[in-house]
Amino acid sequence: PERYDVGAVENYWRQRWDETQPYRAPLTSQQPKFYCLEQFPYPSGHLHMGHVRVYTLGDVIARYHRMAGYAVLHPMGWDAFGMPAENAAIKSGIPPKVSTMGNIDYMKRQMQQMGLSFDWSREVTTCLPDYYRFTQELFLLFFERGLAYQRAGAVNWCPSCETVLANEQVEDGLCWRCDSVVTKRDLTQWYFRITAYADRLLEGLKTIDWPEEIKAQQTHWIGRSEGAAVEFELIGFPDRVRVFTTRPDTLYGATYIVLAPEHPLVQKIIQGRPEEATVRGFVERERLVSDMERTAENTEKRGVFTGVFARHPLTGDPIPVWVANYVLADYGTGAVMGVPAHDQRDYLYAVKYQLPIRRVVQPASHEEPELPYVAPGVLVDSGRFSGMDSEAAKSAIADHLKSMGFGEPRVSYRMRDWLISRQRYWGAPIPIIHCPSCGPVPVPKDQLPVLLPDNVAFTGRGASPLAQAEDWVNTVCPRCGAPARRETDTMDTFVDSSWYYLRYTSPESVSEPFNSELANYWMPVDEYVGGKEHAVLHMLYSRFFTKVLHDAGWIDADEPFKSLLVQGMVVYGGAKMSKSKGNTLSPETILAEWGTDATRLFMLFAAPPEKDFEWSQQGVEGTYRFLQRVFRLVVRPHSSGSDAKARESLKRIQARTIKKVGEDIGVRRAFNTAVSALMEYTNALYQDLEHVEADEQQELLGTLVLLLAPMAPHLAEELWHRLGHQESVHLAAWPTYDPAWLKEQEVEIVVQVNGKVRGRLTVDADWDENAIREAALAHESLTPHLEGRTIKKVVVVPARLVNVVVS
Numbered sequence: 001p002e003r004y005d006v007g008a009v010e011n012y013w014r015q016r017w018d019e020t021q022p023y024r025a026p027l028t029s030q031q032p033k034f035y036c037l038e039q040f041p042y043p044s045g046h047l048h049m050g051h052v053r054v055y056t057l058g059d060v061i062a063r064y065h066r067m068a069g070y071a072v073l074h075p076m077g078w079d080a081f082g083m084p085a086e087n088a089a090i091k092s093g094i095p096p097k098v099s100t101m102g103n104i105d106y107m108k109r110q111m112q113q114m115g116l117s118f119d120w121s122r123e124v125t126t127c128l129p130d131y132y133r134f135t136q137e138l139f140l141l142f143f144e145r146g147l148a149y150q151r152a153g154a155v156n157w158c159p160s161c162e163t164v165l166a167n168e169q170v171e172d173g174l175c176w177r178c179d180s181v182v183t184k185r186d187l188t189q190w191y192f193r194i195t196a197y198a199d200r201l202l203e204g205l206k207t208i209d210w211p212e213e214i215k216a217q218q219t220h221w222i223g224r225s226e227g228a229a230v231e232f233e234l235i236g237f238p239d240r241v242r243v244f245t246t247r248p249d250t251l252y253g254a255t256y257i258v259l260a261p262e263h264p265l266v267q268k269i270i271q272g273r274p275e276e277a278t279v280r281g282f283v284e285r286e287r288l289v290s291d292m293e294r295t296a297e298n299t300e301k302r303g304v305f306t307g308v309f310a311r312h313p314l315t316g317d318p319i320p321v322w323v324a325n326y327v328l329a330d331y332g333t334g335a336v337m338g339v340p341a342h343d344q345r346d347y348l349y350a351v352k353y354q355l356p357i358r359r360v361v362q363p364a365s366h367e368e369p370e371l372p373y374v375a376p377g378v379l380v381d382s383g384r385f386s387g388m389d390s391e392a393a394k395s396a397i398a399d400h401l402k403s404m405g406f407g408e409p410r411v412s413y414r415m416r417d418w419l420i421s422r423q424r425y426w427g428a429p430i431p432i433i434h435c436p437s438c439g440p441v442p443v444p445k446d447q448l449p450v451l452l453p454d455n456v457a458f459t460g461r462g463a464s465p466l467a468q469a470e471d472w473v474n475t476v477c478p479r480c481g482a483p484a485r486r487e488t489d490t491m492d493t494f495v496d497s498s499w500y501y502l503r504y505t506s507p508e509s510v511s512e513p514f515n516s517e518l519a520n521y522w523m524p525v526d527e528y529v530g531g532k533e534h535a536v537l538h539m540l541y542s543r544f545f546t547k548v549l550h551d552a553g554w555i556d557a558d559e560p561f562k563s564l565l566v567q568g569m570v571v572y573g574g575a576k577m578s579k580s581k582g583n584t585l586s587p588e589t590i591l592a593e594w595g596t597d598a599t600r601l602f603m604l605f606a607a608p609p610e611k612d613f614e615w616s617q618q619g620v621e622g623t624y625r626f627l628q629r630v631f632r633l634v635v636r637p638h639s640s641g642s643d644a645k646a647r648e649s650l651k652r653i654q655a656r657t658i659k660k661v662g663e664d665i666g667v668r669r670a671f672n673t674a675v676s677a678l679m680e681y682t683n684a685l686y687q688d689l690e691h692v693e694a695d696e697q698q699e700l701l702g703t704l705v706l707l708l709a710p711m712a713p714h715l716a717e718e719l720w721h722r723l724g725h726q727e728s729v730h731l732a733a734w735p736t737y738d739p740a741w742l743k744e745q746e747v748e749i750v751v752q753v754n755g756k757v758r759g760r761l762t763v764d765a766d767w768d769e770n771a772i773r774e775a776a777l778a779h780e781s782l783t784p785h786l787e788g789r790t791i792k793k794v795v796v797v798p799a800r801l802v803n804v805v806v807s
C-alpha cells in the first residue's frame, strides 16, 4: 500500500497555500465575524515549543471558525522593541534593528514551516516607523487627555537591567526579566494615569469570559479597599496628617500615628529637634530597603519617635507621631493611625515600643478576646458610638468625621500609575520637546514619527544612547521656536503591545493608528490565546488602552478580549523547558522528524490547553501512526456492500463525531477529546466501511477529512483532493448531521418495587437517571404497588433497572 510521505506532502501544500492565500481575512463581510488572536512573540531569534503550542491552539480555533462560516481574522506580528536586542548591541555592536529584523525573518520561516493559517498581509512589526509613529500618536492622545504626565519620585530600579520598572514588572520584589532584587531610585519619569480607570477595570471584569484565576489576579492587583481618610492636627504645626484606614470603627483605639520614612512631613517636623539626627539616620537606612522586604510578615517592625504629637480628632488626646518601616510611602496616604488592639502589625509594634493598647471592639458575646482582636464586633469605649455594631460604625464614624471636617469616606487602590518611560534606545521615543519657556510641548502630529537616530553608540553605561546623540536631541520648540531639547526617554514595550490588536484591523492605515470602522467591525477579539505570565501586565494594560480609546470615541468596544484561553507550559521530563536547564526541544528538529501535523496533533491530544503538556517521543509516535492510518484508510480501494446494520452504526457514529468535534473545538476548546473522538470514528470506519455502498463510503470518509482539517491541515488537504475535490478543504463547509441519528436505540428497563419485578419500561438508551426515575414512578404498572406507601429510595441502574424501595 502507498505510504504517506509526510515531508513531501506537507511542503507541497504549504507552497500552494502561499500562492493561493486561503487565509486572507475579508475587509468586512455579511458573515458573522470571528477575531482569533495569539499573543505575538518577541523576536528573540527562535521559536520554542511553547510558541508551537500557543500558535497551534489558535490555529485550530481559527480554521474551525473559517469552516463553520465565519469571516475570520487571524493575524500575526512582532513585539519587536525591547531590551534584549539593545543588550546584544552593547555586547556585539550589531545594531538592534539589524538583529531584530534578522530574527523576525528566521522566526517567520519557522512559523511558515508550521503551516499556520495567518493572514500575513496584516503583519505588524512594532519597531518599524510605520507602527511606532502611531504608538507616539497614542501617547499624545493620552497626554492631551491628562492621562500621560511626568513626575519625580522614588521608582523601582533593576540594578542588573539598569532600568526603571513599572510596579507590574516587579514580582515578589524581583525584576520580572532577570530576577534581580529591585531597589529604589529618585527619578523623574513618565506615567500613564491607569489609576483613573481602576473602578472601570474592576467592573469590566464582570463582562468578559476569562478564567477566574486571571480575573482574581487582576482584582487583587487593582486592590480596591473601602475605608476612610482621617485627619489629625499636628500639635505645634499648621499641618494635618492624613491617614487612610479600612477600619474607621477603631478610631477610638488609635494610640499613635506612623509616617512612612519617605513621607514629606517627616523632614519638616523634625527640623531643629533633638530627635532630628536619629530620625534622619533611620530614614536613610530604611529607604534602601525594598517595599517587599519592608512589608514582609517576618520583617521586624522598626521605628523611631519624632518628638511630635498629633491630636485625636474625636477625643482631643495628644498621641505620639512615629516613623516606621512597615508603612509604605505610596499606599493610601503614606501614613496610618496605629490601633494596636485590632491590627496585627500595630500590635507587634506597640508591644515592642511600649505604646498604649486600647481595646474598642469586643465580640458580640462580650467575652474577653485575645489581642489583637481583628474580627468585627461591638464598639466599647468609643464615646457616643459605643454599643454600635462595628460594620455600621465604619460609615457612622466616617460620616461624623466628615461633618466635623476631619475626614471622609474614601476608597484606596493598591494599583499605582503605570511607569512607561525607559532610559533606553530600543523603544518608541516619547514625542515630547522640552522648552525652557514653554515646558513639555507635544511634537505636532505632522512631525511624527520622531525617528530613532541610526548613528548612536551602544556603550552600555550611564545614560541612554539617545541622550548622547546631540544632533538628535537639540531641536527647536514647536510652540515658540526657541532652542529646545527632545525627550530622550523611550516607551516601555508594553505600550507597543497595548494596541497591536487594533492595528491588525487596518494595518495599512497611514493617517491614523487604525480605522475606527474596521476596528468596530472586528473588535473585540473573540478568542485570545496566550500565557499566564501576562495575566496582569499586558492583559491589564490592553484593557486600559481600550477603555481610553473608547472614551476618546475611537472604538465602540470597551474591553479588548472577550474570551481568553490561557495555555499551560510545555514540559519535557517534568521540568519547564529552558535553555539554562539544557532540556530544550527545538521545533526545527521535531517538525523535521515528525512533520507538522503529527506534532500539532500530539500537542492537542496529550493535554487540555490550560494544563501543562509533557513532550514524549512515544506520544508523538502515536499520533504519527494515527495519521498514517487515516491516510491508508482514505486512499486504499474499498470493496462495498449493503449491510443495513453496519450502515446504521456508521451513520450514528458519524453524527455523534461531527457534533462532538464541533463542540469540543468551537465551544469547549477541548481539543484532546476531539482527537479521541476522531480516533474512534476512524476505528469504526476501518471496521464497517466495506459493508456500505461506494457513494456512502465517500461521504463518510469526507467527514473524517473535514473534521481533521483544523488539527492536521496538511494531511486533510491532501486527502480532500484525493477524494476528488478541487477547492481547499480549509474553505470547505464544516459538516452537518441529521439529529435523528443522535437518538440512541431504545432499551427496555425492568421496574421493581422492593426487589420484585412489577413492570417493564421502554426508554432511549441515552436517558439520564433523573429521566428514567421520573418515567418509572409515573408508570402505570407501579401505581397499585405505591398506593398508600412512602417511597424511601429509588435506585436507578441506567439502561438496566429501577428499584423503588417503599415502606
Ligand code: ANZ
Pocket: 225, 244, 245, 246, 247, 250, 260, 326, 327, 328, 329, 330, 331, 332, 333, 334, 335, 336, 337, 338, 339, 342, 343, 374, 412
Ligand atoms: C487602622 C486600622 C485598624 C487598620 C485596624 C487596620 C485594622 P488594605 O486592606 O490593604 O487597604 N495602611 C494604610 N496605609 C498604609 C500604608 N501606606 N502602609 C502600610 N499600611 C497601611 O489595608 C488598609 C490598612 O492598612 C489601613 O487600615 C491601615 O491600617 C494600613 F484594626 O488603619 B488600618
Ligand code: ZN
Pocket: 435, 436, 437, 438, 439, 477, 478, 479, 480, 481, 482, 484
Ligand atoms: Zn518653547
